Amino acid sequence: MVTTTLSQALAQARARGLERIDAQMLLLHAIGQPDAGRAWLLAHDTDALAPDAQARFEALCQRRAAGEPVAYLTGRKEFYGLALAVDARVLDPRPDTETLVDWALELLAPQPAPRVVDLGTGSGAIALALQRQRPDAQVLAVDASEDALAVARANAERLGLAVRFRHGSWLDGVPGPFDAIVSNPPYIPAADPHLAALTHEPLSALASGADGLDDIRTIVAQAPARLAPGGWLLLEHGWDQADAVQALLRAAGFARVASRADLAGIARCTGGQWPGASPA
Numbered sequence: 280m281v282t283t284t285l286s287q288a289l290a291q292a293r294a295r296g297l298e299r300i301d302a303q304m305l306l307l308h309a310i311g312q313p314d315a316g317r318a319w320l321l322a323h324d325t326d327a328l329a330p331d332a333q334a335r336f337e338a339l340c341q342r343r344a345a346g347e348p349v350a351y352l353t354g355r356k357e358f359y360g361l362a363l364a365v366d367a368r369v370l371d372p373r374p375d376t377e378t379l380v381d382w383a384l385e386l387l388a389p390q391p392a393p394r395v396v397d398l399g400t401g402s403g404a405i406a407l408a409l410q411r412q413r414p415d416a417q418v419l420a421v422d423a424s425e426d427a428l429a430v431a432r433a434n435a436e437r438l439g440l441a442v443r444f445r446h447g448s449w450l451d452g453v454p455g456p457f458d459a460i461v462s463n464p465p466y467i468p469a470a471d472p473h474l475a476a477l478t479h480e481p482l483s484a485l486a487s488g489a490d491g492l493d494d495i496r497t498i499v500a501q502a503p504a505r506l507a508p509g510g511w512l513l514l515e516h517g518w519d520q521a522d523a524v525q526a527l528l529r530a531a532g533f534a535r536v537a538s539r540a541d542l543a544g545i546a547r548c549t550g551g552q553w554p555g556a557s558p559a
């Protein structure tokens with residue numbers, strides 16, 4: 280039996296087309312060192328890879344090559360400094376969504392004990408990140424999927440964060456008022472070829488009607504009645520939807536409508552402030 284070192288195993292995975300970081304995360308998982316970090320791998324690059332770990336690593340690489348997100352293969356994803364447990368019941372949280380969290384935290388900074396709702400919480404990523412940063416906030420997390428809520432609740436419990444959860448569709452039956460409504464809803468057009476690369480994730484978390492804006496339209500329509508005067512609605516959306524979402528917010532009566540770029544410089548979130556009761 281030829282002994283494989285950790286660095287050889289990584290090189291083989293790279294040769295199969297895996298990204299370096301993906302191969303590193305999967306190797307740490309296969310050798311039972313999920314918390315060791317990638318620097319640890321560099322320091323142990325000549326260590327031998329035991330045959331059973333090698334078999335596990337190869338199986339994981341195969342699944343990754345077939346498109347499964349690394350987060351589902353390892354069962355974890357770091358989001359805003361939180362170690363979340365994730366699996367195929369929820370969207371794999373993206374770093375882009377941290378833009379939404381940053382923006383909400385800035386807007387809520389002057390407000391003591393802010394009331395916040397996260398719509399379509401999935402793994403709980405946004406709600407839990409906000410609650411961790413603002414222990415004084417009252418954070419409600421809503422999802423139409425009981426499966427997703429089970430994942431999010433387990434994350435809240437493990438992280439010791441007092442987010443409240445509710446099963447439902449967007450703001451249906453949610454009274455408010457809120458100082459901020461935040462959401463990373465599904466926003467990919469139903470016929471978008473990009474969806475073919477995302478078949479491992481729940482379609483209900485990704486696709487939203489012909490132009491991808493069906494759920495955003497619903498949320499924009501529901502939000503004004505649930506926002507406190509001066510409260511904000513912040514939405515994540517697709518790379519080419521900022522203008523459309525800005526127009527929806529303005530048409531609904533929102534003020535200070537603006538967009539924020541993600542790490543790649545793409546306008547990824549759009550929000551507006553609810554000015555208060557509309558003049559009669």
Ligand code: GLN
Binds near residue numbers: 464477
């Ligand atoms: N940002 C994800 C993607 O395009 C989609 C997430 C979503 O629909 N909310 O891969």
